[in-house]
Amino acid sequence: MNWRLGLVAGTVLLALPLTGCSFTGDEEPSTPRAAAQASAAARAKPSQPFDILQGEKVGLVEHAQAKIQFKCMADSGYPQNQEIGVPPPINPFEGLTIGAGSLGPMTEAEARRTGFGIDAVAERPALVSSDSNYDKAAERCDEKAWDTLGAGARETVWAYYELTNQLGPYRKELDRKLPKDLPAKLLDCITGEGYRAKDRNEFLKTPNPDQLGVAFGELEPATARDWEPKRRSGTVDVGPAVPARRYLPTPEESELAVAWYRCRQKTDMLNAYLSAARPVQQAYVDRYESQITELNAKVEELSRKAAALAAN
Incomplete structure (x- = not known):
């Protein structure tokens, strides 16, 4: 079975971090959108084997590195990067665990407010360099920041990302280990709430x-x-910040989301996922x-x- 809406955080893909924090040419700035969505979607997590991963500490190291580089x-x-502000520490691996x-949504009220959508978080201003000296400073300061953290700091962080990329496939294994009757139980419950699937077999x-x-x-x-960068040689363009946007469900979507939430509770879907996930996670940990x-x-x-450097 393939659960399109099984794991909200499952859409978060792990990748090696980009070197440095400058944006040049036609690059777009990295944003905390995906990580923030994973974080919001992974609240209230019971213990599980992947808790051994030290994502909070990796996030703190990256935060300190950026702060040193920007200074x-x-x-x-x-001063443009520093004026925009240092991104807060984020656990980049939070989406691997289940909550x-x-x-x-975690409550009926939340289901009614958000439906099946996700609010778009605010995005940091874009920064586009047309200044070769800025680019050289960014590279030099990137190296300096990693060196300040200690020998092998960057290699350690990259190795951790490479490791977690090896863990990502566990999601497909988890999907195969879910109870075979779970889709039918969910559909029966949804049907009892007054909804009918266009194609029962396809839904299952x-x-x-x-x-x-x-x-x-x-x-x-x-x-x-x-806003478009002017791209004049020797300048660094800083665009406006992008404000957060709310997802606006239709009234019908809100009602369905509430019914879906109730059926998740009635079918004990969270425990089904956790029961399937724990042995799979443990196999990867081993x-x-x-x-x-x-x-x-x-x-x-x-x-x-x-932590000591970031506090300064």
Whole structure:
């Protein structure tokens, strides 16, 4: 079975971090959108084997690295990154674990307010460099920041990302281990709430509210953003911040989301996911135990130094 709406945080893909924090040419700035969505979707998490991952400490190291780099650039005559602000520490691996919020809204009130959508978080201003000296300062300060954190700091963080990329496939294994009758129980419950699937067999293969004949909403209109960098040689363009936007469900979507939430509770879907996930996660932890142990020790040491540097 393929659960289109099984794990909200499952859409978060892990990837190696970009070197540095400058944006040049046609690059768009990285934003905390995906990580913030994963964080919001993963609240209230029961214990599980992947708790061994030290994502909070990796996030703290990256935060400290950016803070040091931005200060170095400001000292070099390029204060733009520092003026925009240092992104807060974020656990980049939070989406690997499962919590009540991973399956959707956590209360009826939240289900009614958000439907099946996700609010768009605010985005940091874009920064586009057309200044080769800025680019050189960014590279130099990036190196300096990692060196300040200690020998092998960047390699340790990258190795942790590479490790977690190896853990990502567990989601497909988890999907196969869910109870075979769970989709039928969900559909029976939804039917009891007054909804009918267009194709019962298709729903049982891919449980999806799209198949229940309800119109869905959209994000509220964006504030006009016509900004384009001027791209004059020797300049650094900073665009406006992008404000957060709420997802606006249709009334029908809100009612279905409430029914879906109730049926998640009645079918005990969270415990079904956790029961399936724990042995799969443990198998991955056992497979990569030596790497996890080694990297955790290195990140623990790095995070202590990062905390002290970030406090300055």
